Amino acid sequence: MYMRSMQQFTESLARMKLPMEIDKSERKDQDCGDVIQNHESSNNNNIISEIDDDVPKVGMCFGTIEDANQFYQNYAKLVGFVTKIRFTRRVGKDKVSKNQMITCNREGKRKSRVFPIEKTNLRTNYNFLARISIRLNKEGLWIISKVCLDHSHPCDPEMAKLLTCNRVMTMHMCRVIERNNEAGVRPSKTYQVLVGEAGGFSKINLMEKDVRNYLSRKVCNVTEEMGAYPRF
Numbered sequence: 001m002y003m004r005s006m007q008q009f010t011e012s013l014a015r016m017k018l019p020m021e022i023d024k025s026e027r028k029d030q031d032c033g034d035v036i037q038n039h040e041s042s043n044n045n046n047i048i049s050e051i052d053d054d055v056p057k058v059g060m061c062f063g064t065i066e067d068a069n070q071f072y073q074n075y076a077k078l079v080g081f082v083t084k085i086r087f088t089r090r091v092g093k094d095k096v097s098k099n100q101m102i103t104c105n106r107e108g109k110r111k112s113r114v115f116p117i118e119k120t121n122l123r124t125n126y127n128f129l130a131r132i133s134i135r136l137n138k139e140g141l142w143i144i145s146k147v148c149l150d151h152s153h154p155c156d157p158e159m160a161k162l163l164t165c166n167r168v169m170t171m172h173m174c175r176v177i178e179r180n181n182e183a184g185v186r187p188s189k190t191y192q193v194l195v196g197e198a199g200g201f202s203k204i205n206l207m208e209k210d211v212r213n214y215l216s217r218k219v220c221n222v223t224e225e226m227g228a229y230p231r232f
Contacts, residue, residue, distance in 0.1 A: 054078060055149070056132050062142045065097060068134045072102050073165075081106070081130065082165050096136075103131040129162065161205045168205050177211055178218070187211045 054075050062068040069085070076083045085102040107129075133146035161167070173194055179192040191208040198204035 026120055047212060048111065054143055056147050057116075058144055058147050060144045061137075062134075065100060065134070065136075065142050068144070069101075069102060072132055076130075076162070076167055079130075080159065082163050085227045093161070099135045100131065100134050101131060107131065128206055135205070167207065167210055169210060171207065177214055181218075187215060 020221065051093075054071075056072060056075055060071075062071065073083050082105045083102050084105045084107070086103045088097050090097050107177050124209040127149040129148050131146075131148050132144055134142050137143050176194060177187075177190055177198075180193065181187075185193075188208060191206075191211050194206060194211075195201055196206055
């Protein structure tokens with residue numbers, strides 16, 4: 001009887017401790033979730049604070065329409081998307097620009113008539129709403145009249161530099177590629193040299209295929225020039 005009562009007592013204690021252990025594990029998971037959530041929110045706040053000065057606002061003025069376009073392109077690069085000119089309204093016989101709307105290149109829900117296999121630059125429209133509208137005022141300045149910062153598809157600011165419009169090849173890079181190609185250096189090694197000069201992959205707005213494409217275009221141009229000369 002004594003052994004049976006002791007066994008029942010220990011089983012009852014085990015039942016009592018089990019919920020407590022579960023509560024502790026749940027509390028630890030909840031604390032970890034709170035830490036991760038706080039870390040993510042702090043990262044988002046840091047990103048917002050970094051680009052707050054470059055966020056377009058209604059009433060901003062620019063000297064030329066090109067300056068307004070460049071400002072919005074810089075903002076799009078920080079956020080992680082690409083811009084395009086939706087339309088430009090011109091008036092008068094001289095066709096002077098008066099209004100312009102700049103949107104994301106994924107704006108709209110249009111369906112392309114080109115068969116997908118024939119497309120050279122695949123892109124999906126997500127009805128992206130981010131846009132600005134600028135107009136020419138009486139003083140001859142371009143002013144932002146409407147701003148929409150809504151995003152309907154994920155944006156990655158770190159990968160924005162690898163978008164087609166943001167990849168830039170300087171004259172120095174072209175010279176390095178041409179010299180290494182004449183010396184018999186492979187494009188992959190040339191790309192590593194450019195990455196080393198820039199200070200790492202995170203500081204270069206170029207991809208290895210851009211090096212190969214540049215060499216291919218160079219060969220095509222030389223071939224066309226040679227074909228233009230008459231043969232005797």
